[in-house]
Amino acid sequence: MRKSAAAMGSSVFMALAPGTVAGLVPWWLTRWQSGHWWLPVRVLGGVALAAGAAVLVHAFVRFVTEGLGTPAPVAPTEHLVVGGLYRHVRNPMYVAVVTAIAGQGLLLARPVLLVYALVAGAVMAAFARWYEEPALLRAHGTAYERYRGAVPGWLPRPCPWRG
Numbered sequence: 001m002r003k004s005a006a007a008m009g010s011s012v013f014m015a016l017a018p019g020t021v022a023g024l025v026p027w028w029l030t031r032w033q034s035g036h037w038w039l040p041v042r043v044l045g046g047v048a049l050a051a052g053a054a055v056l057v058h059a060f061v062r063f064v065t066e067g068l069g070t071p072a073p074v075a076p077t078e079h080l081v082v083g084g085l086y087r088h089v090r091n092p093m094y095v096a097v098v099t100a101i102a103g104q105g106l107l108l109a110r111p112v113l114l115v116y117a118l119v120a121g122a123v124m125a126a127f128a129r130w131y132e133e134p135a136l137l138r139a140h141g142t143a144y145e146r147y148r149g150a151v152p153g154w155l156p157r158p159c160p161w162r163g
Contacts (some may be wrong), residue, residue: 001068001078009070010060017071018056018093021120022100026113035109045106052100058085059093073135080140082147087160090153094124128153 001009034042062084063070067077071093085092098121105113136144151161 001075003064003068006064006067006069006075006077009072009075010064013070013072013075014056014060018097022052022056022097022104025116025120026101026104029112029116030104030108030110032108033110034107037106037109042107042109045103045108048103049100049107050103052096052098052103055085055092055096056100059096062086073131076135076139080136080143080147082151082161082163085156087151087162088156088158090148090151091124091128092156094121094128095154095156097124125154 060071062081063077066083067079067081069075069077069079089095098117101113101117101120105111105117133148136148147161147163150163151157
């Protein structure tokens, strides 16, 4: 796949998948109406939301530049993506989306979003375990096995994997 096609496909997928999970659903749940929590908690939420968004964009860019594909199952990457933040954690997109949702919950002082972040995280973990991991193993074989053995799925390792 050419980089331009990968970029277009990734952009569409980003708008549809994370845009729905971390944008549309939180809006449905809250209409962006905030409660009243202690200001430092709300600031922490804003920082988490911004960090989640930055990590998400970085991860999508890696799929285009390194993988020559998209995160969408219908247009997967040609190459296993193991650079950038993927050297620290195998699922930075999912971690970023959950962080962004939790950040919204803190920023808006809306506990429903914190519960939603846990539910969304559980669904993503199940999808990663039962669909993505077997698909990556079929597509990339021992390279993925080595990567999966060295890089944690959900809690980032402090030192980057140098595989």
